[in-house]
Amino acid sequence: MEFVDIFISILGSTIRLSIPLIFTALAGLFSERAGVFDIGLEGKMLAAAFASACAAYITGSAWLGLLSGIGVSVAFALVHGFASITNRGNQIISGVAINFIVAGLTIVLGQAWFGQGGRTPQLPNTARFSPITLPGVDALRDVPVLGPLYANVISGNNILTYFAFAAVPISWWILYRTRFGLRMRAVGENPGAVDTAGISVTWLRYRAVICAGILCGLSGTYLAIAQSAAFIKDMSAGKGYIALAALIFAKWKPVPVMFACLLFGFLDAFANFMQGKSVPLIGEVPVQIFQALPYILTCVLLAGFIGVARPPKAGGVPYVKER
């Protein structure tokens, strides 16, 4: 196999593996920039995956699946908001609780409804987001490097993939170019100042967690009905935590978030590719090294070796209005 083909294959794989991370990390970005830590990303993603697979199976429509995935994810986001914004509870505990509830609930409901051990029935292709072939693939096919790159990496993905890459600049624009974004960032740094200006901290934070819910809904839907064709128990497999790591690695900024997710996706793809292959001089490298790299990199960053990751100042602290 030629080097270029290998490169393109890994790149295509990187894209597919990064999408759920990008959505989820952006979800965390909205929530955390507004001062609400969200360890429940994993749970919301899983809930959305389950809801979308169920809805897509029953209605036969991928779009209705997406809608219900987002709906359920937003519902859980509101639970998180109610616990940690309105009732000023501990944000970490609320998030962990969501993760646990969802991990159990999806299996119980899945077993009760479909009787397949927590799995949802296999979806037909019409109820999934299938790969889209962009125009011009055939025209470019014979162009060296660029042709296969266009055909296998840029084209041939499902619509949610393009959503994910669109979500990055949109998030950037919302965060840095709109009034809502400015206020949201402010509320994560100094909610007292925002309150003094006569703006509701509570309402702002609720809107931020709803944004997080929508994005988690997209990532869960991608997992269940775009990348796979059914919900399988625990199918998020820790991606919510990797996304959190990517968020920290990217220092809570949208564009670096995308690159961090792509990097982590690339490490995963590379690990898949390297399996059983030996490297000259070193021999066979255990794949676990690549799988552990995202966590190691994040630790190195947190230890202060690659710049300093400074979280939003008011993150994790419920806002109490002075009386």
Place this chain on the structure above:
Amino acid sequence: MKESLLTLLAMAAMSATALAADIKPALVYGTGGKFDKSFNEAAFNGAEKFKAETGIEYRDFEPTGDTQGEQAIRNFASRGYNPVVAVSFAWTSAIEKVAAEFPDTQFVLVDSVVDKPNVRSVVYAEHEGSYLVGVLAGLASKTGKVGFVGGMDIPLIRKFECGYEQGARAANPNIEVLQNMTGTTGAAWNDPVRGGELTKNQIDQGADVIYAAAGATGLGVLQTAADNGKFSIGVDSNQNYLHPGSVLTSMVKRVDLAVYNAFVDSKGDKFTPGVQALGVAQDGVGWALDDYNRSLITPEMQAAVDKAKADIISGAVKVHDYMSDNSCPE
């Protein structure tokens, strides 16, 4: 008063056992989950067949982690279930311990061997069955490259791979066999997303027939192969129906027979401990042909695989067993 009550209870219990000539069978699955459409589901089907024929209820348990198996097996044994059937190599040490604690209970272990007077160990010659589907893969491949996606990286799965490789090479001496393992923990049986990604990887490298030996992870493999218009090969249960036209065949491992026979033998008081090795000759492993894949199997392929089967039974072809020396001949 208290004493007489106890006596009554004891008598009731005794008469209950006396009346119940029926057995109380129990089944403990592997961690892939009961409805993996593969290994565990085959065990489930065997138990269901027994239930349908005899009307005897059985109890089953799906351990969700590696530590729950021993608990479940001990639980069943201490509550008087007999026989207790455990399917999965993962319960080897569990059976070893619990079988010593309950010498009067009959245990059946699938996929591994425990040498105890009350344990029957059922092992399969997966390398022979994999050899047969390897022959089919070798003949069906147009690119000269075939793939293998395994579940957890253990010698048993390497045994599947090794048999498959030998079969593919027998059909086409120049064939290249790509192989990947999904992971190194029990979670590798239940990760169809990674399974699909590994499959896509192999397809990108030119493989056009991919054999999945990975429990529920295999569902992702079959799905990805179907999505990309390539052939796949199912495992353990007959999975031909999952994606008609894309699943070339399935390497059927009759785990259902092991469970069914264990229950029947125990009922008829014919339980025998020791090792039962089921290969192609005993129809313990084989390849699946039904209406879903009949159109994919050409007469030449059929002839070649029938010949391979006959050769294995007659001993003319000896398929190397990876687990005999932990290596696969190049």
